[in-house]
Amino acid sequence: MQLDKWLVPEDLHYDRKDYWVQPAAGEVVIGLTAYGQSVAGDVLYLELPPVGTLVRRGEVSGSIESGKWVGGLAPPVSGMVVEVNSDLEADPAGVNQDPYGAGWLIKVKLTDLSELDDLLSPGAYREWIEEQIRREREEAAVL
Amino acid sequence: MDFYDLAGIDWWSTQCYYHALAYLGREGLIICYPTSPYVCLGLHDDLEQEIDRSYCEVRGLPLLRRETGGGVVYLDSNQIFFQLVLRRDNPALPLRRQRLYEKFLKPAIKVYRLYGLPAELREPADIVVGGSKCSGSASGDVGECVAYTGNILLDFDFDLMSGLLRVPGPDFRACLKTVMRQHMTTLADWLPELPPRSRLSAALAAGFAEEFGPLTQRLPDEELRAEAGRLQARLTGQSWLHLLGRRRLQRKIKIAEGVYLMERSHTSGESGIALLRGGRMASLSDCLDLLADGDLPPIHNTGSRRPDALPAEA
Numbered sequence: 523m524q525l526d527k528w529l530v531p532e533d534l535h536y537d538r539k540d541y542w543v544q545p546a547a548g549e550v551v552i553g554l555t556a557y558g559q560s561v562a563g564d565v566l567y568l569e570l571p572p573v574g575t576l577v578r579r580g581e582v583s584g585s586i587e588s589g590k591w592v593g594g595l596a597p598p599v600s601g602m603v604v605e606v607n608s609d610l611e612a613d614p615a616g617v618n619q620d621p622y623g624a625g626w627l628i629k630v631k632l633t634d635l636s637e638l639d640d641l642l643s644p645g646a647y648r649e650w651i652e653e654q655i656r657r658e659r660e661e662a663a664v665l
Numbered sequence: 666m667d668f669y670d671l672a673g674i675d676w677w678s679t680q681c682y683y684h685a686l687a688y689l690g691r692e693g694l695i696i697c698y699p700t701s702p703y704v705c706l707g708l709h710d711d712l713e714q715e716i717d718r719s720y721c722e723v724r725g726l727p728l729l730r731r732e733t734g735g736g737v738v739y740l741d742s743n744q745i746f747f748q749l750v751l752r753r754d755n756p757a758l759p760l761r762r763q764r765l766y767e768k769f770l771k772p773a774i775k776v777y778r779l780y781g782l783p784a785e786l787r788e789p790a791d792i793v794v795g796g797s798k799c800s801g802s803a804s805g806d807v808g809e810c811v812a813y814t815g816n817i818l819l820d821f822d823f824d825l826m827s828g829l830l831r832v833p834g835p836d837f838r839a840c841l842k843t844v845m846r847q848h849m850t851t852l853a854d855w856l857p858e859l860p861p862r863s864r865l866s867a868a869l870a871a872g873f874a875e876e877f878g879p880l881t882q883r884l885p886d887e888e889l890r891a892e893a894g895r896l897q898a899r900l901t902g903q904s905w906l907h908l909l910g911r912r913r914l915q916r917k918i919k920i921a922e923g924v925y926l927m928e929r930s931h932t933s934g935e936s937g938i939a940l941l942r943g944g945r946m947a948s949l950s951d952c953l954d955l956l957a958d959g960d961l962p963p964i965h966n967t968g969s970r971r972p973d974a975l976p977a978e979a
Contacts, residue, residue, distance in 0.1 A: 561761055567709045567911045585708060590790040591762040592708050592734035592805035654760060661759045 528557040528651055531622055535638060536647035537598035539580075542622065543641055549604060550638075552597055553626040554617055557651050563588035565614040570595070570628055575603045577630060579637055586617075597630060599637045605629040668873075668880035670866060671697035673742065677897045680705060680731050682885065683748040683814065684900065685892035687807035692755065694873050694880060695748040696866045702741035704829055706730040708805065710737055711910030717831045726829065729900050730908070733805035733812055736919055739829060743820040743851075745865055747773065747873070749813045757877075758811060762804055766790040769813045772872025773800060776817060779868055782855050791922045797850035798921040817869070818851040819859050833916050833928050833936060840938050840949060841918060841926055848921045 530536070535543040540558025544551040554562065571583040582594030607626050610616050617625040632638075642650065669682065676699040686693050704726050706712060712728070715737045721728065726739075740746075749769055751758050759765055766789055774792055777784030777799065787793045792800040792815075802815040827842035852859055874880050885893070899905055915936075916928040929939040929948060938949045 563761070563763060569709060587707075587709050587734045589763055590734060590766065590802060590804055592732070592803075593762070594806055658760055661764065664757075 528555070528560070529622070530555070530557075530644045530648050530651070532644050534622070534644065535641035536644070536650075537641055538650055539596060539598065541598045543598055543638070545638060548635075549629055549631050550599055550601075551626050551629050552599070554621050555647070556621050557654070559618045559621045559625070561654075562586060562593070562617075563591065565617045568595070568610050568614050568617070568627070570606045570610070571603050573603050573606055576633075577601060577603060595627070597628070598641060599630060599632055600634055601630040601632040603628050604631050666873075666877055666880055667691065667693040667883045668870060669693060669695045669697075669883055669885060670870065671695060671885070672862070672866070673698055673700040675699070676701050676703040676727060676740070677729060677901060678893060679740070679746055680729050680900060681893040681896045682889065683750055683812050684732060684807055684896045685889050686750040687810035687812050688896070689888065689892055690752060690809050691750070691889075692752055692810070693750050693883075694870075694877070695750075696745065696869055697748075698742050698745050698862060699740055700742060702739065702825075703727045703729060705738050705740055706906070706910075707735040707737065707803065708732050709734065709910045711912050712906055712908075713831075714910070714912050714916075715831060717829055720829050724825075727901065728906055730906050731803070731805075731814075731900065732807045733803040733814060735801065735803035737830065738801055739822065739826045740816075741822065743822070743853075744816045744818055745862060745869070746814065746816045747869055748815075749873075749877070750807075750810050751813075752810050753806065754809075762811060763789045765813060766802065766804075768876050770800070770802065770815055771876055772869050773815055773817055775872045776865055776868045777852075780852065780856060780860065782852070787922055789922070793921075794850050794855070797848055799850050799852075817865060818849075819862075819865075820851050820853040821849065823849075830918060831916075832918075837916070837926070837928065837938055840940075844920050844924070844926050844940060848924050 540555045542553050542555050565586060565588045567587040569585040571577055575583060577583045577597045577600060579598060579600045580596050582596045584595035586593055586595055606628050674697050679697050679699045683695050704721055767786055770786055770792055774784045782794045784792050784794050790802045791798050799818050800816055804813040823842055823845050827838055827845060832838045832841060870880060918926050920926060923943055925941040927939045927941055929937045931937055940947050940949055
């Protein structure tokens with residue numbers, strides 16, 4: 523598995539749970555990165571926090587089901603959900619097929635703009651992916 | 666690793682103990698079975714779409730929604746559950762959660778093989794014998810842990826399972842039962858006599874010790890019992906059971922990996938039934954189509970033992 527397989531757009535911010543964040547005038551759009559959707563697997567269902575929900579950075583506010591696993595969705599920033607990608611209800615595979623486009627998850631109005639400073643730059647996120655790829659190679663040797 | 670060999674316990678305990686371990690951040694292995702039957706929903710199942718509640722009420726079948734994935738399952742004492750809880754920061758847990766299934770299911774595969782069944786893993790997480798599924802499994806992040814669950818099928822009530830699921834009509838139900846029977850198998854299909862559960866549990870435990878290291882037998886302590894009790898109220902509560910879940914315009918029921926029975930609309934506006942298997946879809950004019958298709962595995966005798974099956978080893 524190689525880093526260049528995973529697109530990391532230069533105009534986004536990232537976190538170590540493999541979310542991307544696109545700021546836009548006090549609001550952000552959040553989604554799963556190309557690498558993140560690969561780790562999650564083929565997405566079968568998403569439970570996204572409804573509009574009006576106050577979400578807190580790192581706290582589970584939704585869930586994702588893929589193949590034979592269910593995990594939590596924990597936004598990388600805090601705020602109020604102002605829009606949810608309702609297309610994913612009918613077609614959750616959008617997360618896998620177009621993670622940076624049609625597969626966006628939620629839009630959040632930020633309550634703490636300083637949280638953006640804690641996110642990773644594209645370069646730092648690429649380093650994170652490289653760490654994970656190394657870890658996966660070690661896992662494969664053991665499993 | 667802590668090991669809880671619980672044998673037969675209350676139906677709700679068979680779900681609540683592993684959830685409790687996970688919420689307490691305690692790793693462990695549980696082997697158990699329910700002393701009475703129940704119906705268990707996956708985290709994202711929609712109760713109204715999936716289950717015929719009146720059918721369950723008439724038969725006194727309680728409901729519980731778990732926090733792991735997968736679909737609706739009927740669970741009773743003819744199954745043995747094995748449940749593994751690992752902390753998310755455990756280095757043995759792979760990044761891609763599905764990768765642990767091979768290791769997690771190996772003990773159960775060994776148990777089936779011990780009794781002469783040619784069991785193998787069908788990725789990502791089905792155990793199959795002769796092409797037929799003989800287990801159920803699921804996993805999910807629960808609290809700060811990840812829980813993996815699986816079972817060994819001693820026998821299975823296909824009538825009841827096909828009866829409790831909400832379906833478009835009687836033809837669909839009849840097809841459902843036939844398709845389940847054709848794609849699933851149990852120890853009862855293969856052995857003239859079922860081995861004692863204690864022997865199966867001991868063999869499972871030995872397999873887990875081989876895969877995950879030495880097991881330290883424990884009894885549920887007060888903290889674990891209290892947490893399980895708290896979770897019983899939540900996982901069986903009406904608001905939790907009635908959480909909105911995955912809804913489809915047309916009924917689609919997963920039988921095994923890559924095998925689905927579906928309601929299908931025709932251009933005429935009428936509904937039909939289709940079987941999706943290995944990426945191919947076949948419309949079924951009735952369930953007799955299933956028997957005519959030479960591709961399908963042979964139907965096992967419902968509820969009876971195969972006379973030519975291998976005897977259980979001592």
